[in-house]
Amino acid sequence: VAGSASGVTALQMDIKIQGITREIMQVALAQAREARMHILGVMQQAVGGAREEVSQFAPRLYTLKINPERIRDVIGKGGATIRALTEETGTQINIGEDGTITIASTDADKATIAKQRIIDLTAEVEVGQVYDGAVVKILDFGALVNVLPGKDGLLHISQIANERINKVSDFLQEGQKVRVKVIETDDKGRFRLSIKALLGEDSTSAPAQPVVAPAAAEADLEPGV
Template identity: 45%
Template sequence: GDMDFKVAGTHDGITAIQMDIKIHGLTRKIVEEAIRNTHEARDYILKNVMEPCIAAPRASVSKWAPKIVQIKIDPDKIGDVVGQKGKNINAIIAAYDVTIDIEDDGSVSICGQDMDKMDQAIETIRIITTEFEKGMILTGKVVSIKDFGAFLEFAPGKEAMVHISKIANTRINKVEDVLQIGDVVRAICLGKDKMGRISFSIKDCPKDPMDVGRVVASADPE
């Protein structure tokens, strides 16, 4: 009852010690004996209790364990990620069941349990903060249809237009003959047109030739 002595460690040695005593001092002999006893007890626990259960650290944490990933973005793009009145960031949070914290220096922390959803949230943020470049291939959802083409949303607040002539290899009279609101398609960035506007093409996106102009996924299950 004179001493409360706790020792943590591995087979190789001690990693932590915590001690409370109710007397004025300890002899070297008492300390050595206490450490020797804890070594024997620690080895027994490791060999007979811990190792049969888990002999080495898990290669990955449990899918139910909370996780956090940090990335950096251009501080000038923070507003694009957040969106007007938080519209964009709230859409990402709701879509992928994550929490997102952004610092003024562009540090972004994404927290969640499902790593796949976290990766999707990270990819969405990267799309929002990356300028469209010629040759870039993205997957987007049809959010608006006009007589002259369709507008695709690649991420919250990140849209681009596909001209009707760039939807299918064959001539089409109406965009609705091929696309509907909610359809998900792959498109390639063609760069800027003569007026400096970014444009995309569905038909020029590398894929199976038989698949050109075909909807990848439709909002209508039928």
């Protein structure tokens, strides 16, 4: 008989006879309770009270649910993504067909990192959301900006600044960090971004500034050259 101070939590019975009487069961449970309370009392004296936090070395199990259609994003091509994630974080990750993911680890910090990576991999881009992204490619008509793992959106040239822009590379460079707002999505998962939509409504968003070429910067520093 297993249990806590509040009552029985598990019971297993193996007998060689046809059955037992109600009286025998009552006596057995009473004896089990007496023994259980004695053991719990000794344990209480040893630990001095219940721990407020689980030991940092105790195994932890985290569970989260994702859209089953996004399982492939977590697994990656040939299992590359999930393999890299488990190796980098030292966790064990199991994925159910219904999208239930369990993360097992003895390190809470690494388990949290793995969980957040999965959340980022499966996050859905939503209209109206603001992201801090990075320019990954400059196009004649705009730029591609990465806002989430594996998710690049189009920042059209008309959405970079309030003024008219003739050349995207005059304002943006690959690798540049930008804050953008999602203004449109389609049924194919593509989405459009805007810097201009944030100007005036977000005090932390600075307007895109023209890129100054190194030669021009040197000329400004050395007027006589």
